[in-house]
Amino acid sequence: MKKIKLISLFLTIIFLSSCTSTLKPVKTSSSKIELDLFSSSVDQLLTNEDFLKSEILKINASKPSIQRILNESDNFWIQGDLKRANSELERALRISKNESSVFLRLAHIRLEQGLWFESGSFAARGLLISDVSSWERLLLNVYARD
Amino acid sequence: MKNRIPIKSILLILTILFGVFTVAVVAVIDQRVTSKLDGVLWTVPAKIYSRSLEIAEGGKINIGNLLKELQLLSYEEDDNPTNPGQYYYKKDSIKIFLRGYKKQDSALYEINFDGNKVDSLKRQDGIRIDLIALEPMAIGGMYPSHMEDRLLLDWPQVPENLVKILLAVEDQGFFDHYGISLKSISRAFYKNIKAANIEQGGSTITQQLAKNLFFTPEQTIKRKLVEAVAALLIEFHYSKQEILLAYINDVYLAQSGTRSIHGFGLGAQHFFGSSLKNLDTHQLSLLVGMLKGPSVYNPRRNPKNALNRRNIVLGVLLRDGLIEDESFKNFKAMPVKIIKPNYRSETKYPAFHDLVRIELRNNFEEEKLRSEGLSVYTNIDPIFQESLENNIISTKKKLIKKYGKKLEELEGAAIVVDIQNGEIKAVVGSTNPYQFGFNRSLNAIRPIGSLVKPFVYLSALEKYKQYNLTTLLDDSLLSVPVSANSNWEPNNFDKKYHGNVPLHKSLWQSYNIASARLGIELGFDSVDKTFKSLGIKKTIPRYPSLYIGAFEMSPFNVIQAYQTIASDGFYSPLRSIREIADLDGGTALSYPYKIEQRFRPEPIHLVKFAMQQTFTKGTARGYKQKNIDKWNVGGKTGTSDDQRDSWFVGYAGDYLVLAWFGFDDNRPTPLTGRTGALELWKSFIEDIDPNAGTKTTLPRIKYVWTDMNDGKLSGPKCKNSIHTPFIIGTEPNNIPDVRRKCGSASVDEPSSVVKKLKQVFEKIKE
Numbered sequence: 055m056k057k058i059k060l061i062s063l064f065l066t067i068i069f070l071s072s073c074t075s076t077l078k079p080v081k082t083s084s085s086k087i088e089l090d091l092f093s094s095s096v097d098q099l100l101t102n103e104d105f106l107k108s109e110i111l112k113i114n115a116s117k118p119s120i121q122r123i124l125n126e127s128d129n130f131w132i133q134g135d136l137k138r139a140n141s142e143l144e145r146a147l148r149i150s151k152n153e154s155s156v157f158l159r160l161a162h163i164r165l166e167q168g169l170w171f172e173s174g175s176f177a178a179r180g181l182l183i184s185d186v187s188s189w190e191r192l193l194l195n196v197y198a199r200d
Numbered sequence: 201m202k203n204r205i206p207i208k209s210i211l212l213i214l215t216i217l218f219g220v221f222t223v224a225v226v227a228v229i230d231q232r233v234t235s236k237l238d239g240v241l242w243t244v245p246a247k248i249y250s251r252s253l254e255i256a257e258g259g260k261i262n263i264g265n266l267l268k269e270l271q272l273l274s275y276e277e278d279d280n281p282t283n284p285g286q287y288y289y290k291k292d293s294i295k296i297f298l299r300g301y302k303k304q305d306s307a308l309y310e311i312n313f314d315g316n317k318v319d320s321l322k323r324q325d326g327i328r329i330d331l332i333a334l335e336p337m338a339i340g341g342m343y344p345s346h347m348e349d350r351l352l353l354d355w356p357q358v359p360e361n362l363v364k365i366l367l368a369v370e371d372q373g374f375f376d377h378y379g380i381s382l383k384s385i386s387r388a389f390y391k392n393i394k395a396a397n398i399e400q401g402g403s404t405i406t407q408q409l410a411k412n413l414f415f416t417p418e419q420t421i422k423r424k425l426v427e428a429v430a431a432l433l434i435e436f437h438y439s440k441q442e443i444l445l446a447y448i449n450d451v452y453l454a455q456s457g458t459r460s461i462h463g464f465g466l467g468a469q470h471f472f473g474s475s476l477k478n479l480d481t482h483q484l485s486l487l488v489g490m491l492k493g494p495s496v497y498n499p500r501r502n503p504k505n506a507l508n509r510r511n512i513v514l515g516v517l518l519r520d521g522l523i524e525d526e527s528f529k530n531f532k533a534m535p536v537k538i539i540k541p542n543y544r545s546e547t548k549y550p551a552f553h554d555l556v557r558i559e560l561r562n563n564f565e566e567e568k569l570r571s572e573g574l575s576v577y578t579n580i581d582p583i584f585q586e587s588l589e590n591n592i593i594s595t596k597k598k599l600i601k602k603y604g605k606k607l608e609e610l611e612g613a614a615i616v617v618d619i620q621n622g623e624i625k626a627v628v629g630s631t632n633p634y635q636f637g638f639n640r641s642l643n644a645i646r647p648i649g650s651l652v653k654p655f656v657y658l659s660a661l662e663k664y665k666q667y668n669l670t671t672l673l674d675d676s677l678l679s680v681p682v683s684a685n686s687n688w689e690p691n692n693f694d695k696k697y698h699g700n701v702p703l704h705k706s707l708w709q710s711y712n713i714a715s716a717r718l719g720i721e722l723g724f725d726s727v728d729k730t731f732k733s734l735g736i737k738k739t740i741p742r743y744p745s746l747y748i749g750a751f752e753m754s755p756f757n758v759i760q761a762y763q764t765i766a767s768d769g770f771y772s773p774l775r776s777i778r779e780i781a782d783l784d785g786g787t788a789l790s791y792p793y794k795i796e797q798r799f800r801p802e803p804i805h806l807v808k809f810a811m812q813q814t815f816t817k818g819t820a821r822g823y824k825q826k827n828i829d830k831w832n833v834g835g836k837t838g839t840s841d842d843q844r845d846s847w848f849v850g851y852a853g854d855y856l857v858l859a860w861f862g863f864d865d866n867r868p869t870p871l872t873g874r875t876g877a878l879e880l881w882k883s884f885i886e887d888i889d890p891n892a893g894t895k896t897t898l899p900r901i902k903y904v905w906t907d908m909n910d911g912k913l914s915g916p917k918c919k920n921s922i923h924t925p926f927i928i929g930t931e932p933n934n935i936p937d938v939r940r941k942c943g944s945a946s947v948d949e950p951s952s953v954v955k956k957l958k959q960v961f962e963k964i965k966e
Contacts, residue, residue: 119256119330137790141779144621144793149256149331151620151854151894160793175797179770182801182896 099196103165106196110162113155113190120146120153127159136163154186154194161197173197226429233433236413237446244352244573244783245343248556249336250580251623251778252301255311256331257321260891263294263313265583270296272582273337274473274539281308284478285539299474301335306478316891337582338469339548342560342569347458351465352573352783355445359477362464363444365488368520369513371405375440379406379431406431409447453487453494471499473539481523482531485513499536507536549589550636551613551629552580555776558642563780563789573783578776579623584616584855587887588626589633592859595880596631599861603870610869613640613755614859614880617763619851620894621793622772638864641755646845646862648758649749649838649873650710650819654765654807656719656747657707659730661803663722668930669704669806670911675714680744690716690748693839693872702911704924707810708818710837712748719747733798734761735771749840758849759858765807766834766851768896769799802900802927808834809925811850820848820878827852831885832893837873844868846876853890857881904931905943912936915943 098105111128115121127142140163146156157180164173177197180186186194253269255261270287278286281297284306288295293312300306308324309332321329343349367374373381381404403411410430434443452460453467461470467487468476479487489509490497499506511532518528556578560569568574592612600607616626629639638644660667675698679687690712692698698711706714719727724742731740736757740746756774764771775791782788811834815823819837827833835850846861846869859877862869869876906924907914913935914921919942926932935943 117256117258119258122330137787137792140792141787141790144778145254147621147793149254149259171796172794175770175795178797179768179795182768182898184895184897 096192099193106193107162109193110158113158113193115146115150115153115155117150117153120150120156123149124155124159131159131163136167139163152183154180154183154190157183158190158193158197161194165197226433229426229430230433233410233413233430234437237434237438243344243348243571245341245349245571246560246569246574246576247341247351248339248553248576248578250339250578250582252336252577253334254331255318255321255334257318257329259318260316261311261313261318262316262889262891265888266294268583268586269334272586273334276537283480284474285472296332296334298332299335299478301333304333304335336577339578339580339582340553341459342557343459344570347460348462349456349459349466350449350461350463351469352449353445353463353465353476355441357465357477358445358448359479359484361481362448362476362479362484362488364522365481365484365513365517366405366444366448368516368522369488370408370491374405374444377404377406379410379433379435380404380428403427404431405447406434406443409443409450410434412447412450412452451491453490454498455495471538480531481517481527482510482514482534485517485531486510486536489513499538503536510536549580549585549627549633551627551633551639551641552578552585552624552776553636554629554639554642555624555627559777559791560780574788575781577778577781579618579625579778580776581616581625584626584888588614588616588628588884591880591884591887592628592631592633595883596861598879599871599876607869609863610861611640611644611864612859612861612877612880613644614857614884615641615755615759616884617759617774617856619763619766619854619856620770620772621795622763622774623778624774624776625855640860643754644860644862644864645752645754646860647749647840648751648753649840649845649847650712650715651758651762651836651838651847651849652747652749652751653707653710653715654811654836655730655734655736655761656715656722656727657703657810658734658765658799658803658807659722659727660703660718661806662730662799663726664803664927664930667703668926669809669924670702670906670932672700672911673703673706673711673714674717675699675701675706675711678713678717680716680720682743688744690745700910702906702908704806704810704813704922705908707807708813710819716744716747720744731761733771734764735773735798736761749838755858755860758847759856762849762851762858763856764798765804765811766856767795768801768808769797769804770795771798772796801896801898805898805901806925806927811835813922814850819874820850823882827886830892831890833885835878835881837878839872842868843871846871847873848877848881850878850881850885851893852885853893855885855888855890857884859884900928901925902928902931906932907936907939910936912939913943914939918942 099109115124123142123146127139127146130136130142131139140160143156143160143163146153157176161173161176161180164176174197177194180194181191181198253266255266267289275285275287275296277288279288281288281295284297284299286297292314293310295308295310297308298304298306310322312319321332323329341349373383377383407427410427438446449463449465451464452462453464454461454470456470461467464487465476468474468479471487472479472483486499486506489512490506492509496502497506497509514523514528514531517523518525523531556576560576564574592614596607596610596612599610610631612628612631614626614628615624617624627641629641630637660671661669675692677689677697679689682688692712693710697713701709701711701714703718706718724740727747728740736753738753738757741751743750760774763774772793772795777791779787779791780789812828812832814820814835814837815828815833816825820835823833831852833850833852835848838847838849839845844862844866847859849856849858851857859880861871861876861880903923903925905914905916905918905921906912907918908920908922911932913932915935916923918939
């Protein structure tokens, strides 16, 4: 019985290995394209503040109530009213303390205000949140890198 | 022949003199009229508000605290809430008819709960919504010396109904006369005779305004004449609408302590806890009726008089065709319902007000604060504040019961802070928290005892290549020469030496000697750097007893330093004020959330681990494990020399709370941090029952089992083992032979089968 189990496990492994090996040439090619795209996106994030902002504005909150506040904040932000945008974001954080979407916005607003250190601190704080997506983590790292 | 001055000339001179005199008098009155109406009338004291409670779908909620909040805001329980200020609670659901605040409509909302979560939020029409806000509580103001308080209304905020009732009762010919009206005087005289009651005064609204603004209530002909001139001048300078608005904002309605309540806007808040626009005809009639005698017809003091007077006003409305007969009957049948006096009353929460005032005076001139109608929105949570006040009183009572009357003069202070953003949620500065006076939370500068130790240990753990939680510290006799012929030899609280102890144990057991030796090893500069990064601005004294707490700080400064630790190394300046709005609602000043990362989160995590052990094994041991897990608590006790100060600082959920007890004259107490301040901390936290705190993730931290005595590797099944966090790469690797057997089944080590399978799948992935 034990032998049968071992043989079936071995065969499964062989099968899976062969599958991955046949896919390899195709995967390498598409990965390269994706990697190039990814690299250029990262370059833009690091060099183009407007692109970075547009990416931040795409990040949604996990709760509808917070999203509603984010929408209000984003409107103020787009109109250039950073004070009120900030005030709405603080409101969101009082309701839900672990929203990476809020920390990202705070990090960028501080950047626009010229408060580099604070911007990095907000991002670093956002990085402590559990369940942050890889993309959000990457964006937070853009601010936290210093 | 004598030169006689002709009588005509004398008369002419007298006439000219009289004319000049009259013009001068009128000019003086005119100057007073314009200056007062343009200036003083619009003097509005700054108002101070609590935070507004927001309830979000999917958010956390403490139902008990919500019900307390509704009571504080004078909401009434009613099976069928149909008016603003009413609610109905049944299991898992509450209906609240909100009074409305800023963008929040006054309407009926239903909240359904699922445990401590908001399951759904619905409007009366069944439409689901995300968020509702309760109005903030007015907790006081910055009143001018005359203590007049008002809520200034603009014309669009004045209900049409109020104008109709006011004119029907006070001045029916208001839009026809020029300030004084012989017709209205004679009509009032006739009506009063006919009704055998004084229904209507002879003075016009303009005359009443003149009287209210400028003159004393004495009844003399001279005063009446000046009042009449002033009324004519008011009519000359201002439109009817401006005069009516001034009157509506100025009338005196009640006294609340030393503060006088002026105007219908504040009157509505004071008696009904609601804005004027929400009031129904019978409520407006009550307010208008009070003008005849604010004291005699005060519904709190003389409810029967107030009811009778209201019904007379309703009768006038019926007679003049302003309401139908049926409405009259309905309104008349309604009881006089007013809110409890604790809401919208005098300045509350004295210690918190001190904080607010200091902050305000840093940014505004006193005159501006007392006159320009600023709205100060603060961070105070009235539920927390009430609980803190009650608990400092009850804890002192318990301590007196336990230790006797010698503690009757015991003083105390406590502060509650939101860990993440530094918002101050509650403060008390005395064991008699209702009185203004010496505010110990800000001004008592006391030795902090062992509260200093986490700062010293953090300095060590930041040097993670040198120190980790299991680094052994020497807790044997320490003798430090401090002068030519004297040595400083610190003692432990239990007067024992403990030999070599792991660093974490030394912290949660609060060993003095090991801590002093660690501080000396680190040096002043290193510890000073940590102090500064924590937010302590004071220069540290360069003597070794500093490391065990011979260092004086105020509770406020201590909790600021602990906020940096509790928030994983992110310093946020403590804030009592959120925003200040000017009279037209625009932001005059905001106090934005600021953070600065002062420490890496990993060394802070290690310190917080030891602070959590304080509750399970250390100086605050014996606390319910259920609560430790629920709120993820951590803290530190502090006791100064001769037990003169009893301190405790600890976090639970999202909040950090500091408590202190001691005597003002610095005499010893029988209290330690554990037996005194910790008791206040525990009773407060259990009362407010905070939601579970924010969870963070630290990939660079790894937990391994270590021995509590030698600090070396251990296992979950070994005696005296503790699951200890390490910054990856600093954890011990070799298990001592004596624990090889019990330590081999460590939960961190996957079984060999799982390991092999993992390896296979790793290969497949490659």
